[in-house]
Amino acid sequence: MEEWQRLIHETITKPEVLARYLDIDVEEVRAVSEKFPFRINPYYLGLIEEKGDPIWRQAVPDLKEIEGNGFEDPLAEEHHSPVPGVTHRYPDRVLFYVSHSCAMYCRFCTRKRKVGSPESVDDQAIEKGLQYIREHLEVRDVIISGGDPLLLPDRKIEYILTQLRAIPHVEILRIGSRAPVTLPQRITPQLCAILKKFHPLFLLTHFNHPREITPEATKACAMLADSGIPLGNQSVLLKGVNDDPQVMKKLVQKLLTIRVKPYLLYQADMVQGTEHLRTTIKEGFEVIKALRGFTSGLAVPHYVIDAPGGGGKIAIMPNPVVYFDDQKIVVQNYEGKLFTYETRNANHEQIPTGPRLGENSLPSRDF
Numbered sequence: 001m002e003e004w005q006r007l008i009h010e011t012i013t014k015p016e017v018l019a020r021y022l023d024i025d026v027e028e029v030r031a032v033s034e035k036f037p038f039r040i041n042p043y044y045l046g047l048i049e050e051k052g053d054p055i056w057r058q059a060v061p062d063l064k065e066i067e068g069n070g071f072e073d074p075l076a077e078e079h080h081s082p083v084p085g086v087t088h089r090y091p092d093r094v095l096f097y098v099s100h101s102c103a104m105y106c107r108f109c110t111r112k113r114k115v116g117s118p119e120s121v122d123d124q125a126i127e128k129g130l131q132y133i134r135e136h137l138e139v140r141d142v143i144i145s146g147g148d149p150l151l152l153p154d155r156k157i158e159y160i161l162t163q164l165r166a167i168p169h170v171e172i173l174r175i176g177s178r179a180p181v182t183l184p185q186r187i188t189p190q191l192c193a194i195l196k197k198f199h200p201l202f203l204l205t206h207f208n209h210p211r212e213i214t215p216e217a218t219k220a221c222a223m224l225a226d227s228g229i230p231l232g233n234q235s236v237l238l239k240g241v242n243d244d245p246q247v248m249k250k251l252v253q254k255l256l257t258i259r260v261k262p263y264l265l266y267q268a269d270m271v272q273g274t275e276h277l278r279t280t281i282k283e284g285f286e287v288i289k290a291l292r293g294f295t296s297g298l299a300v301p302h303y304v305i306d307a308p309g310g311g312g313k314i315a316i317m318p319n320p321v322v323y324f325d326d327q328k329i330v331v332q333n334y335e336g337k338l339f340t341y342e343t344r345n346a347n348h349e350q351i352p353t354g355p356r357l358g359e360n361s362l363p364s365r366d367f
Contacts, residue, residue, distance in 0.1 A: 004185035008103065008151075011041040022060065023051050032061035036273055037116045039105040044182045047211060054209040054241040057277065059104055068275035072113045075269060076310030083132045084125045089312055092140045093172075096129050097121055098160055099146035103183035108236060108277045110269045110306075115147050130163050133170065141172040143204075150179040150186055154194055161198045173198055176234075178206040184220035196227040204232045204263065208242050210250045218258045225259040232263035235301065237287065243279045245290030252291065252299040262301040267316075270308055285318050292318075293334025 001009070012018050015029040018040065029038070038061045047055045073079075080089045087095040100120045114120035133139050142164055149157065164170055175195075179186040180203075195201060203224055207213060225231055233255050235242060242248050252262040265287070268278040284303055291300045304313045323330040328342045 002185075002188065004183055004188070007041045007043050007183060007185060011039055011103075012045065013037065013039050018060075021045060022048065022056075024060065025063075028063045029061045032063060032065050036061065036065055036107075036112050037105060038107075039102065039116065041103050041183055043185065043216070044104045047214070049211075052240070054238075054247075055211060057238065057240050058106055058108070058208060060107070062107065062276060064276040065107065065273035068273055070270050070272035070274055071308070072272050074271050074308050075110060075306055076308075077111075080310055083128045085121055085129045086132050088132075088136070088139075089310060092138055093143065094133060094136075094139050094141075095143045095145050096133070096164075097145055097147070098126055098129075099149050099152050101151045102146065102148045103151060103179055103186070106178070108238060108268055108271065108274045110271055111147075112271055112273065121147070126160065130160075133164065134167050137169045140169055141174065142170055143174045143176055145176040148177050148179055149175055150177040150191070151183075154190055157191070158194045161194070161201075165198050171200070173201045175201065175203045176206075177203060180205045180217055180220045180224070181207050181212050184214070184216040187220035187223050189223070192223050192227040192229075195224070195229060199228060202230050202232065204234050205260065206235065207233050207251060207255060207260070208235050208238060210247065210254050213251075213254045213258060221258045221260055231260040233260050233301070234264040234266065235262070236266045236268050237279050237284050238268060238277050239279050240277070243283050243287065245287045248287045249290055249295055249299075252301065253295060256296070256299055262299055264313070265301040265303045267303070267305045269306055281316070284316075289318055289334070 012021070015024065015026045015033060018024055018029065019026050032038070038059070040059050044055070044059060048059070049055070077087045077095075080087050082088055085097040087097070098121060100115060100117055102115060105116060109115055133142060144160065144164075149160075161173065164173055207217075221231055235251070237243060242251060248265075255262050265284070267281065267284055268274060270278070288300070288303050302315050303317055304315050306313050320331045320333070321329060322332055322338060326343070328340050330338055330340050332338055
C-alpha cells in the first residue's frame with residue numbers, strides 16, 4: 001500500500017474519532033455530518049494548529065452549516081447537464097464530473113449536494129459523458145473534475161485521459177484537483193508518468209492559505225511541473241481563512257515560488273450551509289487592492305463571481321476608470337494617483353483636451 005493509500009485508509013469520517021484529536025462537540029459534528037459528511041485525512045488534520053484556525057475552518061464541520069441559507073445547486077450545474085456528469089455551460093468547453101470522492105471534504109464546497117455520494121457518478125455515467133463529448137464537435141476543452149479526479153486509481157485516470165485524447169476535436173485537457181494541497185502524497189512518480197503522456201494537459205489546484213504550502217505540497221507541485229504540466233491555482237475567498245489582504249499576499253507570493261500561477265480568486269458561491277464562510281464583495285476588493293501594484297502581476301489572480309443560476313464566471317475588480325470620452329481616459333493607479341491617456345487623430349495631431357489632470361485634479365476614489 002502506497003503512503004497516500006494508507007492516509008486515505010486512515011481518514012477520519014466519524015465524530016467520535018475526530019474527538020480524539022480535536023476539541024469538538026461530538027453531537028454538533030454528528031448533526032452536521034448527517035446532512036453534509038466530513039472527511040479529514042491524517043496529513044491535512046496535522047496542519048491544524050488551534051481550534052477555529054484557517055485550516056480548521058475549511059475541514060471541520062460547523063453547526064452553522066445546517067442553520068444558514070443558500071442553494072443546493074447555486075450554479076445550476078444540473079440544469080446545464082445534458083447527460084449525468086457533464087456540465088456544458090460555455091460554447092467550447094465542458095466540465096466532466098468523474099469522481100465523487102475527495103481527500104478532504106471542504107466545508108465550502110460548491111458540490112456539497114453530491115460529493116461523497118457514490119450514486120452521483122459511476123462507470124456508466126462516465127461512458128455517457130465520454131460519448132457526449134465525442135458527439136459534440138464544438139467541445140475543444142475538457143475540465144476533468146469531481147470530487148477529485150486524482151483520487152481515482154491510476155488505471156482509471158489513464159483510461160479517462162486516453163479516451164478523451166483520442167477525440168480529435170478535444171484540444172485541451174484540464175484536471176481540477178485539490179490533492180496537491182490536501183493529500184500531496186497522491187502525486188507519485190507513477191501518476192506523473194501517466195499525466196505527462198497527455199499534453200497539452202493543465203492542472204488547476206486549490207490552495208487557500210499559506211500554511212497549506214508545506215514541504216510535501218511543494219514536492220508534489222515540483223513533480224507535476226517537472227513533468228511539463230502547467231499549474232494554476234483557484235482560491236476561494238473565505239472569512240477567517242484568507243480575507244486578510246496580507247494573508248492573501250503571502251499566499252500568492254509563495255505560490256509562485258512553487259511554480260503555481262495564481263489564476264482565479266472566487267467570491268464564495270451561495271452554497272447551502274456556507275453563509276458563515278462568505279465575505280462581502282467590498283472585502284474582496286480590498287484584497288485585490290492590496291495585490292495590484294504591490295506585488296508582481298504574475299501573483300494577482302482574476303477576482304471572479306461564478307454567477308448564481310448558471311451565468312458563468314464574471315470577472316469583477318476595483319474599477320480604475322475615473323472618466324473617459326472619445327478623446328481621453330482618466331485612470332487611477334494602485335497608489336490612488338490619477339493619470340490621463342489622450343487619443344490622437346488620424347494626422348497624429350494631439351486632440352485638444354484641456355489641461356492635463358494631475359494626481360490631485362480629482363479626489364481619490366474609494367473602490
